Amino acid sequence: MNAGFALMTDFYEFTMAAGYFENRFNPKATFELYCHTLPHQRSYLLVCGLRDIIQYITRLKFSTAEVKYLKSLPVFQNVSKGFFEYLRAFKFSGDVWAMPEGEVCFANEPILQIEAPIIEAQILETYLLSMINIQTLVASKAARIVRAAQYDGTARPVIDFGSRRAHGPEAGVLAARGAYVGGCLGTSNVLAGHRYNIPVLGTMAHSWVQAFDNEETAFRNYQNIFPRHTVLLVDTYNTLQAVRRAAAFKKAFSGVRLDSGDLLALSVRVRRILDRAGRSDVKIIASGNLDEYKIQTLVKNKAPIDIFGVGTEMVVSGDAPSLDLTYKLVQLETKQGTVSYTAKLSCGKHTIPGRKQVYRMFDAKQQLKKDMITLAGESAPVHARPLLAPVIRRGRPLKALPSLADARTRAEDSLRPIPSCFLRLERPSVYPVEYSPEIMAVSRAVQQRGRRRAGR
């Protein structure tokens, strides 16, 4: 977490916090974060963003200046000093459960659960949603792109080139992290490399080629400095001429990058030129507004492309630029110490009450069969793996988190046993997620009580 993010939350979190405080109402509450409806053409998501969230939750505090700012807002004029003192002393004291990074999740499955005094849990909402949103969004999109690049069974690396089109400098770093978990080989984002230890990769820009008197000089000036790491960008003037010239160089180079034109036709001709010149070792890297659909078509048509550089469409998840993530109150502890289940019953948006567990079930071939959402306390279905595990207890992180490399491996491992009908790019089947009879009974009871609460 970057310093100074304590105020990155919706204003109503603070007015509600003040409202709870002034009403002396601060029971233990459980909120769950989940994706209500999956985006178009998606049948699963890859969970990502937990590491940053654990840092945020365990380090969150409000500075004197931040509290002073809040106090200065007219809305708070009737709020007592006690509330602002409460904020100055704020420290998260609750418990958090989460799905691990790299795990596959489906619609309505809790990714994160916060159990804490309601004021604490409420204030976290906006940061948690936005952080899970960007990282899970990009990890899930990257998984589609990486899969498309391997459509014929050959492992073809995908590299994140998208930072310039991300939603600001920080979003580019978070997207690079998501893309790496989703299976990318690395990123062009140097800060992501430094901060998260992701491999950084890159070629050259058109400006390099334009800057020198001619293309040949530009190519040679780069080769001289980076003898083992030269990928020549060949489309500044005329792609085939550039490749012919490079193929005649005595000095070795590692690749050529195609960034415009008909990538299928060009890659075939470029490969032929390189091979005839005895340069079969030189790789072809393709970039330029690529997405999973274009890549799958290129691979299906046997374009001899070795590496894909993907930018915009991956880092903004172009066809689905946000997730329908929501953070809902599912239960409260009453004054008597018992649990009171709660749900929103709004038209078309009603929620399922109760703290939950998600179980994943496999068939005899170890392929995914179905998921079951139960109440947290229910006994586990047979041969089922629970997906939510504690990560923070009484405000403290439980243990060191798995590394980012582990999250990337987990993503591969969680995707492998998914039958291909759920993974295809277009019109994937909907994966079966069931609710246990117990949780459905609770849900019906809450709906009935809700009608009473709505009164009349």
Next chain:
Amino acid sequence: MNAGFALMTDFYEFTMAAGYFENRFNPKATFELYCHTLPHQRSYLLVCGLRDIIQYITRLKFSTAEVKYLKSLPVFQNVSKGFFEYLRAFKFSGDVWAMPEGEVCFANEPILQIEAPIIEAQILETYLLSMINIQTLVASKAARIVRAAQYDGTARPVIDFGSRRAHGPEAGVLAARGAYVGGCLGTSNVLAGHRYNIPVLGTMAHSWVQAFDNEETAFRNYQNIFPRHTVLLVDTYNTLQAVRRAAAFKKAFSGVRLDSGDLLALSVRVRRILDRAGRSDVKIIASGNLDEYKIQTLVKNKAPIDIFGVGTEMVVSGDAPSLDLTYKLVQLETKQGTVSYTAKLSCGKHTIPGRKQVYRMFDAKQQLKKDMITLAGESAPVHARPLLAPVIRRGRPLKALPSLADARTRAEDSLRPIPSCFLRLERPSVYPVEYSPEIMAVSRAVQQRGRRRAGR
């Protein structure tokens, strides 16, 4: 600029920087940042993001740890110590011209020009693109939404509620800034309020209503604490029942928020209930997956909605989640001190060389007529207003920037004289942007020379 963003750039910026350095090649270069193709249904953009960019450019430096990280990368193993010393001493020394925040721009018009030794100008690329991308994207989307809300000529405020769906916590703050410049009344993002002095606004969440024993208690508990700032969220259980109950309260409240269901039908019925109870002063706020199209339809159909809260679709610019922004080398100073124009000639992506000025021309009624892109040195067309002005000279900001409120006013003022055919939400006309004969002559010359540079 947040500290620690020096490495937020594409890796190839540093390899090219090292390449230029090792080749002792560092001429003064001019790069221009512009939007090549406007997104679907857009005929203009609102420029936004300059303030953060000026801070970034004038403060950019590399720490020992950052340089050490770069040095550790295998690619740099043949690069001399001198380059890393250069980075440690880095300070931007060039000039920057820009369009002011809130100005309207069209396709291919430079928003930003950087003139500096090529190494300095190159390193800035990725940060500049991503920062202009998010803020201009959201400002432009917000302008559409705000216009839709005023479709019938009545000023109906729009509030940014989108932080939770932004691409990470920082993107939400930047989006809030863009939305404010684009005409929103305020934002729910408290950090944006604190950092940029944008009005912060909000209501209550469903969790507040669920947390108490019944809806009536929840409403009253809020009213008691915020007697003059209570907007009741009425759709947790049953919207009309909730409004009937609230209408009977003795205590005043400022509004009700509808967040689900058929907003047209509900708003008509809710208005009727409130009016019959003598609560004509109570405002109706609508939210829930709104965009400019839905809002225009609601207003066309005379939905009695007073304020719109817009989230996801605005902060991610849902129908067009990125801009086709590019940063291109347009000229270099040769050893002889003359200017060498340069362009990329790639198939379908060729660029126009030369440092430019953009002139805006008005007709006799002070309506926008056309824009003209010229070389920077050309004499101005008659009755034309130049849009690019210096903002940094020799590495120093030229003067205090206009305030954010001024940028918002400028946006209003720049949109007002645009004929409505360019402003309509769907199939807007394409605004005429011409190139001067001089710049076209230079462009043809560069294309001819380019064929020679490409060799044979």
